[in-house]
Amino acid sequence: MRVRVEVAVFTVRDGGLEVLLGRVGGGTWSLPAAGPPEARSLDDAAAGALEQMSGVRGIAMEQLYTFDRAGEEVAVAYLALIDAGRHPIGPGAEVVEVRWFPHDDLPTLAEGQEAVVAYGLQRLRAKTAYAPVAVNLLPDLFTLGEMQAVYEVLLGRALDARNFRRDVLRAGVVEESGEVRAEGRGRPARLYRSAGGRFAVDARERRAARAISSGDDPPA
Amino acid sequence: MRVRVEVAVFTVRDGGLEVLLGRVGGGTWSLPAAGPPEARSLDDAAAGALEQMSGVRGIAMEQLYTFDRAGEEVAVAYLALIDAGRHPIGPGAEVVEVRWFPHDDLPTLAEGQEAVVAYGLQRLRAKTAYAPVAVNLLPDLFTLGEMQAVYEVLLGRALDARNFRRDVLRAGVVEESGEVRAEGRGRPARLYRSAGGRFAVDARERRAARAISSGDDPPA
DNA sequence: GCAAAAGTGTTCTTTGTACACCCATGG
DNA sequence: CCATGGGTGTACAAAGAACACTTTTGC
16 A cells, blocks of 8 residues: 655635645646655655645644545645745746645645545634634734634634634733734734634634534644 | 554443453554555454454444654554443454453553554543543443443543533433333433434533644544 | 724623432342 | 432523724825
8 A cells, every 4th residue: 555645735815715736747736745755754744745846844734634545545634724925835846836726616636635625624624713723824923803814714704803802812822022013094903923822713613613523633 | 655554442341441452473462453454445444453353343433643653654543432341352363362451551562552542542532522422332221320430431530410411411412212220229220322413521621622632523 | 084993891691510409229 | 218329400600792982093
């Protein structure tokens, strides 16, 4: 049985959730993937696959699930979240084209990769309810308004700004940078940065997450 | 890279949580495991490994995590829960001995399997908070007292019987069988059976689970 | 001075938690 | 008749959800 790694990479841009895909030789698009990784850890292989396809490196990855493909090959799938603004993408060697696709308007993918994207999305949404996933999708400094916008994209619904502020600040997942940014019209917003810690958006989401959720944090 | 499957099998017996281990040739104990499964799905290979080692079949399995072992082999780990009373174990071909070990008093295991057991346990405890895992660890018909006892073992703390009853019944995860069982002294208890559905023991646990938790239900 | 986004507190409802008593049986 | 486990309901605490108004800027 051959072993492969495949990475579902998500970003939030222009009010939408997007997936990173590349084209190597033929016409079919593919997730960042690597064939039999020789004497490398799976995690390294996944990071390598992303770098090889897009030039992006230093991104945290989380193992998602291991799919078998007709009993002949196993594909160890990973999830990665990046801020597209901070990490510009460019085709690596042997890569014809890399780009972001809206998650709900993907081209035909290589065999079995739809399932990887679908599961990555499910996991991402589940994590939304208890982990500060948005900080991985935002620049170093960001406003609470931007952060809320990311959550609204991930959850597909509007959030109450007052409760959002209160919950995020109470959870201690962000800290004030002291700086302020005037973003055109409107009162300037304070800029925050990540401070670690966990976060749950609201109880309704938590319940939903539980209902579709199971796992744990990966070992190691 | 070679592919293996390994299964962490848990049961609750005599007020303790136990793990199924077997010995094949040498002196070292091992989880049910199978080498390169030829043209079989991973799930089938995991079920086969359990049957091969212990004779037990027809048990639901859930994929846990894929570990890499020094970049040479990947081990796809599974979690299984069984009622030891309903599924007696016996050594399969080429198996010298199979038995249950208390989870906190395991012998030396084959390379890397401690991590599989540890992670299986973590996942099992996390699932406790939102899934009716106890029904997999109980006979067809059981009393709420027995069910509560299983949860108390998994959680390692006492539960309030009144709240437990209310929550379990409200969640609709069990249904009355109409039968009653006199278990020695005390008022006879009604017998219930599983009715599907989800269940969370209590909010404190839910929070704890969230804090250590991440995943989702596996695909498919 | 007005449109637009940021920032602040309070009330209400739901959920969870703690807790006291009666019931049915075996010994 | 009493010890043992089964079964029921209620009062209190905590968390989440809904909601109105003031502040600071660009135009």
